[in-house]
Amino acid sequence: MRYSRIAGIGHHVPETVITNEYLSSIMETNDEWIVERTGIKERRYVDPTKDTVANMAAKATRMALQRANLTEKDIDFIVFATITPDYFFPGSGVLLQRELGLESIGALDIRNACSGFIYALSVADQFIKTGMYKTILVVGAEIQSTAIDMTTRGRNTAVIFADGAGAAILQPSDKPGILSTHLHSDGRFAEELYVRDPGSSRPREERQPEQILDTTTYKVVMNGNQVFKHAVVRFMEVINEALASNNMTRENIDLLIPHQANLRISQYIQEKMGLSDAQVYNNIMRYGNTTAASIPIAMSEAWAEGKIKEGTNLCLAAFGSGFTWASAMIRW
Numbered sequence: 001m002r003y004s005r006i007a008g009i010g011h012h013v014p015e016t017v018i019t020n021e022y023l024s025s026i027m028e029t030n031d032e033w034i035v036e037r038t039g040i041k042e043r044r045y046v047d048p049t050k051d052t053v054a055n056m057a058a059k060a061t062r063m064a065l066q067r068a069n070l071t072e073k074d075i076d077f078i079v080f081a082t083i084t085p086d087y088f089f090p091g092s093g094v095l096l097q098r099e100l101g102l103e104s105i106g107a108l109d110i111r112n113a114c115s116g117f118i119y120a121l122s123v124a125d126q127f128i129k130t131g132m133y134k135t136i137l138v139v140g141a142e143i144q145s146t147a148i149d150m151t152t153r154g155r156n157t158a159v160i161f162a163d164g165a166g167a168a169i170l171q172p173s174d175k176p177g178i179l180s181t182h183l184h185s186d187g188r189f190a191e192e193l194y195v196r197d198p199g200s201s202r203p204r205e206e207r208q209p210e211q212i213l214d215t216t217t218y219k220v221v222m223n224g225n226q227v228f229k230h231a232v233v234r235f236m237e238v239i240n241e242a243l244a245s246n247n248m249t250r251e252n253i254d255l256l257i258p259h260q261a262n263l264r265i266s267q268y269i270q271e272k273m274g275l276s277d278a279q280v281y282n283n284i285m286r287y288g289n290t291t292a293a294s295i296p297i298a299m300s301e302a303w304a305e306g307k308i309k310e311g312t313n314l315c316l317a318a319f320g321s322g323f324t325w326a327s328a329m330i331r332w
């Protein structure tokens with residue numbers, strides 16, 4: 001049986017630290033509210049004059065390659081998860097391929113929001129198992145800060161979403177590896193967390209820049225309460241699905257890395273599942289919610305802190321816009 005394993009993991013976050021105090025100075029919010037409702041203390045925003053989704057991804061990739069003792073030339077396919085690509089099209093996968101100086105390898109973009117990294121991991125896992133590719137770069141990278149409404153009207157998203165990138169290198173292995181992945185969606189809730197434009201299903205005159213009167217349709221809109229309620233249910237379901245499909249129980253989880261949506265969501269899951277502090281990894285306090293990048297950034301930091309080692313049973317789980325939700329069970 002052929003499995004895939006993660007040979008290296010890396011991340012990159014932009015330099016600029018945005019504190020709760022700074023946000024409080026430009027909109028009606030405050031540190032106490034943000035910490036109590038989300039657990040976030042600070043996050044990183046790009047400098048749009050130098051950072052791009054693709055170049056942050058390249059930096060994360062180089063860290064992952066170095067930790068895997070590989071070079072760019074070893075990569076034979078890219079799966080890139082982002083909902084904030086540098087261009088409306090083409091996707092960021094080809095821009096990363098160019099940035100890494102790679103010639104003509106395939107690059108696939110995944111648009112599954114907060115679940116994007118696990119979807120991407122699952123796609124790459126199938127390609128490795130079939131023998132089609134040997135070294136796949138799986139990336140989650142986002143620039144959310146430029147699509148956020150930075151006024152009081154947008155405060156429920158402004159305090160949460162932020163920028164960053166994470167990357168994993170997948171290679172074949174004769175022992176597990178990625179044990180299973182589980183992917184779900186429910187499009188009935190698409191508009192509960194979305195950016196409307198530049199949507200294609202608009203009359204032509206509404207898509208011309210001079211006709212754009214309501215720029216709020218270009219900003220992130222979220223019905224936070226509704227998202228929260230669904231998130232806690234789906235996170236639990238999909239983690240339990242991963243456990244059941246591997247004949248495991250919660251005691252077998254050495255480390256759970258939930259998508260860093262909101263610290264309260266992670267704590268709710270931890271409590272409901274009866275997991276100890278050592279079994280759950282969170283870094284949302286420092287980076288906010290970086291959508292598809294949050295899981296690989298957390299994996300990279302957890303690995304560097306020695307919390308992920310050979311033999312670790314690692315469970316990943318995510319929920320977000322779509323709605324989509326997903327999990328992965330990995331033996332490191």
Ligand code: UT7
Pocket residue numbers: 028029030033034037038114155156157159160193223224225227228231260261262265289291319320321
């Ligand atoms: O990445 C995956 C997808 N995203 C998520 O999983 C996020 C899920 N949702 C959440 O994390 C929470 O819903 C939020 C943190 C976004 C909001 O927390 P909440 O407890 O659900 O607050 P709320 O939206 O029900 O708002 C409560 C009050 C409102 O004021 P009134 O109407 O009670 O006077 C809001 O206007 O809090 C107000 N509010 C704020 N106040 C200060 C909303 N955002 C802020 C803010 N600062 N940033």
